[in-house]
Amino acid sequence: MSAYNEDTLAELIGALPPAPQAWVRAAQELPLARTEIDQIVARAEADAEFREALIADLEATLAQEGYEPERPLLDELRRRFPGS
Amino acid sequence: MAQTVPAAQLVARCRNGDQAAWSALVEQFSRYVYAIASQGFRLRDEDAEDVFQEVFARAYERLDSLRSDEAIQPWIAQLTRRACIDRLRSGSREETTDESELAADPDEDAIARIDEALDVHDAMAGLSDNCREILDRFFARDETYRTIGEALELPAGTIASRISRCLVKLRDELEGRKPVPTQSGGQVSV
Numbered sequence: 316m317s318a319y320n321e322d323t324l325a326e327l328i329g330a331l332p333p334a335p336q337a338w339v340r341a342a343q344e345l346p347l348a349r350t351e352i353d354q355i356v357a358r359a360e361a362d363a364e365f366r367e368a369l370i371a372d373l374e375a376t377l378a379q380e381g382y383e384p385e386r387p388l389l390d391e392l393r394r395r396f397p398g399s
Numbered sequence: 400m401a402q403t404v405p406a407a408q409l410v411a412r413c414r415n416g417d418q419a420a421w422s423a424l425v426e427q428f429s430r431y432v433y434a435i436a437s438q439g440f441r442l443r444d445e446d447a448e449d450v451f452q453e454v455f456a457r458a459y460e461r462l463d464s465l466r467s468d469e470a471i472q473p474w475i476a477q478l479t480r481r482a483c484i485d486r487l488r489s490g491s492r493e494e495t496t497d498e499s500e501l502a503a504d505p506d507e508d509a510i511a512r513i514d515e516a517l518d519v520h521d522a523m524a525g526l527s528d529n530c531r532e533i534l535d536r537f538f539a540r541d542e543t544y545r546t547i548g549e550a551l552e553l554p555a556g557t558i559a560s561r562i563s564r565c566l567v568k569l570r571d572e573l574e575g576r577k578p579v580p581t582q583s584g585g586q587v588s589v
Contacts, residue, residue, distance in 0.1 A: 319519075319569075319570045319573050319574065320570075321563070321566050321570075324519060324566050324569055324570060325538050325566070327512070327515055327516040327519040328516070328519060328520070328523070328534055328535065328538035328539050329538040329539055329541075330434065330438070330512055330513060330515075330516035331430040331431065331434050331513065331516045331517065331520055331539060332430065332433075332434075332539050332540065332541075333429070333430060333433075333539065333540065334429040334430055334432070334433035334451065335433075335448070338429070338433070338448055338451050338452070339425060339426065339429045341452060342425045342429070342451065342452060342455035342456075343421065343422040343425045343426070345421070345425075345455060345456060345459045346416075346418045346421055346459070347418075349459070386452055387452050387455075387456055390452060390453075390456070391456070
């Protein structure tokens with residue numbers, strides 16, 4: 316570990332700038348997104364029409380159903396429903 | 400910013416479904432993941448964002464498989480490295496058909512510096528809120544004396560001397576700690 320003079324400390328503090336706030340917020344909302352994903356997947360398994368709508372236009376279908384079409388919800392649903 | 404609750408404690412709380420703990424854990428490692436992706440692997444912002452989300456998604460899914468809560472930092476580092484390499488390789492495949500051109504080597508010096516920086520940020524948790532804010536705003540957020548003064552309701556003319564005093568306190572805090580070996584390059588049992 317290097318000696319901690321003022322310049323070294325300044326450089327090391329500066330080496331970890333904040334991540335963009337929107338990225339952090341999206342990651343923090345993962346637990347909530349998981350609950351929504353489970354609900355959507357369960358409905359898609361039971362409702363073929365809904366499943367087809369998701370695959371045809373994921374974002375519009377989610378918005379129409381009252382979900383916020385944002386990450387990480389979109390990422391996970393695209394993984395679950397290839398082609399969406 | 401700097402951590403105030405040990406990460407291992409947060410991991411234990413996350414296992415019990417504590418959403419506030421998950422939020423704090425993300426906050427605690429967000430800079431680390433971002434730095435590895437953007438500085439260590441020099442990913443473009445759009446790729447770094449994908450990696451960032453993927454790392455936390457995988458961490459959330461697999462937290463129960465982490466054998467030791469204390470291993471959270473090297474585990475996160477390992478998840479990030481893998482995600483960056485996958486991202487670089489998939490991007491390269493779209494641009495070239497020559498497998499030998501697939502380069503996904505990180506800047507190991509930059510990653511070592513990021514690990515050391517995380518230790519420094521951890522040590523900042525031992526400082527007063529005021530010192531922590533001033534140092535972070537000036538060095539990590541590139542804020543001016545004026546902006547810092549307005550945000551913290553301090554005379555701008557005193558910020559430089561406060562920074563100097565806080566750096567001394569931070570150095571004392573670090574020198575009072577045992578050196579922590581950097582581990583991001585190592586393999587982690589999960």
